[in-house]
Amino acid sequence: MASVSDAELKKMSQDERVKALGMTTEQLTGKSLYIEFDPGAEERFIYPWAPVVDFNKRVELDTDKLTTREVNKKIRELMSEGYGTIVLQNPRGKHSLGVGILSKLNLIVEGSLGYFGVGLIDGPNVRINGRVGWSCGENMMAGTVVVEKNAGSTFGAAIRGGDLVCKGSVGSRTGIDMKGGTIIVGGDTGALSGFMMQRGRMVVCGNAGKNLGDSMYDGTIYVGGDIKSLGVDAVEKPLTDLDKAWLTRKLKQYELLPSKGVDHFKKIVAGKQLWNYDNLEPTEKKLIL
Amino acid sequence: MAGKQYRGSEIKDVDQFLKDSAGLESEREKEIGQHIGYRYDVNLVPDYGRLTPYLKKYMEVMGWDDLNWLEDVHMGYEEGSPAVFDRNNNGWVRIPDSIELPDNQQDRDMIARELLLKFQMSDRHPLVTLRKAYMKF
Numbered sequence: 101m102a103s104v105s106d107a108e109l110k111k112m113s114q115d116e117r118v119k120a121l122g123m124t125t126e127q128l129t130g131k132s133l134y135i136e137f138d139p140g141a142e143e144r145f146i147y148p149w150a151p152v153v154d155f156n157k158r159v160e161l162d163t164d165k166l167t168t169r170e171v172n173k174k175i176r177e178l179m180s181e182g183y184g185t186i187v188l189q190n191p192r193g194k195h196s197l198g199v200g201i202l203s204k205l206n207l208i209v210e211g212s213l214g215y216f217g218v219g220l221i222d223g224p225n226v227r228i229n230g231r232v233g234w235s236c237g238e239n240m241m242a243g244t245v246v247v248e249k250n251a252g253s254t255f256g257a258a259i260r261g262g263d264l265v266c267k268g269s270v271g272s273r274t275g276i277d278m279k280g281g282t283i284i285v286g287g288d289t290g291a292l293s294g295f296m297m298q299r300g301r302m303v304v305c306g307n308a309g310k311n312l313g314d315s316m317y318d319g320t321i322y323v324g325g326d327i328k329s330l331g332v333d334a335v336e337k338p339l340t341d342l343d344k345a346w347l348t349r350k351l352k353q354y355e356l357l358p359s360k361g362v363d364h365f366k367k368i369v370a371g372k373q374l375w376n377y378d379n380l381e382p383t384e385k386k387l388i389l
Numbered sequence: 390m391a392g393k394q395y396r397g398s399e400i401k402d403v404d405q406f407l408k409d410s411a412g413l414e415s416e417r418e419k420e421i422g423q424h425i426g427y428r429y430d431v432n433l434v435p436d437y438g439r440l441t442p443y444l445k446k447y448m449e450v451m452g453w454d455d456l457n458w459l460e461d462v463h464m465g466y467e468e469g470s471p472a473v474f475d476r477n478n479n480g481w482v483r484i485p486d487s488i489e490l491p492d493n494q495q496d497r498d499m500i501a502r503e504l505l506l507k508f509q510m511s512d513r514h515p516l517v518t519l520r521k522a523y524m525k526f
Contacts, residue, residue, distance in 0.1 A: 109521060118522045135515075136483040137473075137504040143443055144510035145450040148517055155452060204451050225452050241476075242458035260476065261458030280461040299431045300461065320432050346434040353454045369432065372395035375425065 150203035150223075153184035163197070164190040171197055179205060193233070198226060201243075215252075218245055221262075234271075237264040240281060246354065253290065256283040259300065265354050272309065275302050278319065286356045292331065294321050294368075303347065303365075305356055313368050317375070321368040322347060324358060335371040343367060397425030403494050410469030428466045429494065435460055436495045443503050456502065464494070464501035473501040477509055477516050 104120045112120060146152070159178055163171045171188065175198065178186055185206040191197055195214035198207055198221070205224040209217075212230030222241035227248070234252040237245050242262045253271030256264040259281040269287030273295055280300040291309035294302055297316040307325035314331020321334075322343070330336075339347075344362050351357040358364075398414035405428075406412045412424045435456055444456065451457070464471055464484070471484040484490075484504065491497055508514055 106521075114523065121518055121522045123518065123522055135478070135480070135508075136485055137508055138511070138513070139485055139488055139504075141504075141507040141511050143446075143507065145447050147510060148512050148514075149520060206452065223451065244453065244457065261461055263455075263457060281458065282460065301432075301434070318427075318431050342434055342436065345437075349437065349455070372397070372426075373393070375395055375397065 146203055151179045151182070153179055153182055153203070153205060155184040155206055157183050158185040158187070159183045160187040160189055162189045163194065164192065168194050168196050172199060175201065175205075175207070179203070191230075195233070198224075212249070221245075231268075232266075236266075237262075240264060250287070255285075256281070259283065263350075263354075265356075267354070267356065269306065274304075275300070278302070282350065284350065284354060284356065286354075288325070291328075294319070294334070295331070297321070297370075303350065305351070305358060313370070315374055316368075316370045317372075318370050322362075322365045323368065324362075324365050327366065327368075330368065333371045333373045334368050337367050337369050339363075339365060339367050395425075400428070400430065403492065403497070406466030407469060407471065410466070429463045431461075431463065433463065433494060433498070435498065439495050439499050441499050441503050444499065444506075447506060459502040459506065462498065462502045462505055464490075464497040471497070473505050475505060475508065477514065482508060 109117050161174060175186060187208045187210060189210050191209055191211040191213055193212050193214040196216045197213050198218040200220045201224045202222045207224050207226045209228040213228060213232045215233040215235060216238055217232050217236045218226050219238040221243050224243045226245040229248050231249040232247050232251045235254045235257050236247065236251055237259055238257045240259045240262050244263045247266040250268035251266040251270040253273050254276055255266060255270045255274045256278060258277045258279060260279045261281045263282045265284040267286040270285050270289050272290030272292055274285065274289045274293040275283045275297060276295045278300045279298045282301045284303045286305050288306035289304045289308050292311045292314055293308055294313040294316055297313060297319040299319045302321045305324045308323050308327045310328045311331035312327050313321050313334030316334055347362040347365060348357060396415055396417035398418060413419050418425055462473065465474055467481045471490060472481040475482050
């Protein structure tokens with residue numbers, strides 16, 4: 101790959117940049133395992149492009165008169181100036197606030213958020229001192245999000261990593277299509293929670309609505325209260341000592357550990373009946389079609 | 390349409406997919422010529438008594454009390470080699486032969502987390518070039 105400076109890249113169009121970096125000649129097939137870890141790699145803790153921020157450097161941002169786009173842009177600017185703690189005042193239920201933050205940051209929201217709050221994040225610690233609308237933490241990759249009050253439906257939709265916590269109750273389809281990470285609900289969760297879950301962990305301290313874990317392929321759901329009904333292919337399994345240790349640690353972290361401990365929690369997993377390997381494989385289908 | 394029963398095989402030995410890379414055990418797996426399911430327990434929660442010093446430091450830097458997203462990272466086995474799936478690269482990254490593997494999955498997972506983290510934070514990660522090519526200046 102030819103060495104091209106950032107200043108030169110900046111002057112180019114996207115197509116020119118891709119060519120200059122030698123990416124169009126790359127073969128994408130048969131590349132499984134083509135990279136090996138370097139055991140002597142340097143110890144670093146943030147992505148090479150991430151801004152260096154200091155948690156002790158704090159700033160408050162009044163979002164009342166700003167649009168969502170202006171607020172999100174301002175957050176990035178403040179991070180590039182080294183601010184590690186940003187407090188958003190007067191969010192007034194704006195949608196899509198704090199999305200796409202891709203490195204460490206303490207973000208405190210003094211109020212409630214609308215739809216798709218703090219989605220697509222990779223690393224920040226977010227505290228929301230209010231409620232959130234639909235799909236909070238959607239597609240979250242890493243970090244922690246703690247909502248002090250209640251949350252709407254599809255809380256943590258398609259989450260891939262990190263801890264997403266609602267200390268109150270949440271709506272239906274919590275953790276729909278989740279592919280990793282941990283969702284914790286301090287209160288109750290609605291119908292179809294964990295629908296099509298593929299992996300990750302969901303902890304519900306209160307009750308769960310109808311069809312919990314419907315069509316789940318993998319992952320684990322822990323429920324402290326009653327379950328109205330289990331969905332297709334969701335089955336109960338005994339809690340292990342490792343499960344109990346993990347649950348106790350996690351719930352204590354977010355001050356949600358019940359006074360009676362975690363022994364009463366039920367563990368729900370996939371029965372794996374929906375793994376359609378007993379149906380025809382694509383090649384078999386081709387043969388008979 | 391739902392299947393009638395799980396027709397894969399259970400993982401019994403931590404070295405199962407190193408000794409036998411295909412790992413075909415059940416009748417259905419032999420019939421279709423591929424292993425069904427993951428080659429490690431995706432639901433295994435971490436044992437925090439086995440954290441490495443580097444992982445402890447990472448948690449401190451990020452302001453986390455636990456492994457956060459790394460709880461979902463495990464050592465897997467691909468083509469007869471130990472490897473880790475890198476979600477930022479959408480592919481398996483091989484563990485070098487020079488690294489001696491412990492005899493249990495929990496310690497292997499901690500090694501996997503440490504190696505993946507160092508790789509993702511390094512300049513040799515493919516995302517660095519991808520970012521340069523596609524980022525909006």
